Amino acid sequence: xxxxxxxxxxxxxxxxxxxxxxxxxxxxxxxxxxxxxxxxxxxxxxxxxxxxxxxxxxxxxxxxxxxxxxxxxxxxxxxxxxxxxxxxxxxxxxxxxxxxxxxxxxxxxxxxxxxxxxxxxxxxxxxxxxxxxxxxxxxxxxxxxxxxxxxxxxxxxxxxxxxxxxxxxxxxxxxxxxxxxxxx
Numbered sequence: 512x513x514x515x516x517x518x519x520x521x522x523x524x525x526x527x528x529x530x531x532x533x534x535x536x537x538x539x540x541x542x543x544x545x546x547x548x549x550x551x552x553x554x555x556x557x558x559x560x561x562x563x564x565x566x567x568x569x570x571x572x573x574x575x576x577x578x579x580x581x582x583x584x585x586x587x588x589x590x591x592x593x594x595x596x597x598x599x600x601x602x603x604x605x606x607x608x609x610x611x612x613x614x615x616x617x618x619x620x621x622x623x624x625x626x627x628x629x630x631x632x633x634x635x636x637x638x639x640x641x642x643x644x645x646x647x648x649x650x651x652x653x654x655x656x657x658x659x660x661x662x663x664x665x666x667x668x669x670x671x672x673x674x675x676x677x678x679x680x681x682x683x684x685x686x687x688x689x690x691x692x693x694x695x
Contacts, residue, residue: 552598555590563587624655640691641680646672 562583572578628651636644649671653664679685 546601549598549601552594552596552601555594555597557594559587559590559592559594561587562590618655618657621655621657625652628652636687638691638693640688641685642672642676642689645675 564587566580566582566584566587569580569583570578571580571584628648631651632644632648634644635647646668649668650664653659653667656664676689680687680689
């Protein structure tokens with residue numbers, strides 16, 4: 512007992528050193544689990560794996576004559592690479608620097624606005640057309656900006672709607688009416 516006390520100072524310090532490994536795969540995993548980048552990269556890798564494994568169930572085709580499975584497979588591989596690139600910085604953070612999974616100041620209203628914006632596009636786009644759907648999508652998302660103003664949100668929505676309608680309706684010729692009325 513005295514030899515242990517001389518070398519480590521006390522039994523308590525020895526227990527602390529044994530309970531928190533500083534080397535090996537378990538320590539690496541414990542360092543990863545406390546990092547946001549690890550979860551974000553892992554999620555991207557999972558989505559990429561699902562897409563790259565589901566894509567080849569359709570005909571892939573060739574580079575000149577792409578089949579319906581080519582794009583999901585290629586995007587899945589790209590997502591896997593991006594996931595690795597996102598998770599890699601979790602190694603670079605110092606050992607004692609842990610992160611919370613959620614930010615310290617949670618922006619619930621902003622998150623709600625961002626999540627509600629595609630729903631606004633679906634509702635307004637199906638009822639009133641591409642232009643009102645795009646306008647409402649951008650408007651609802653921009654309301655989540657704490658520093659934004661109502662006037663700024665309207666101007667941003669109008670500019671994005673103008674370019675979006677030009678791109679998707681006239682240039683790409685997406686078959687969605689610009690204005691329509693399917694009211695109640």
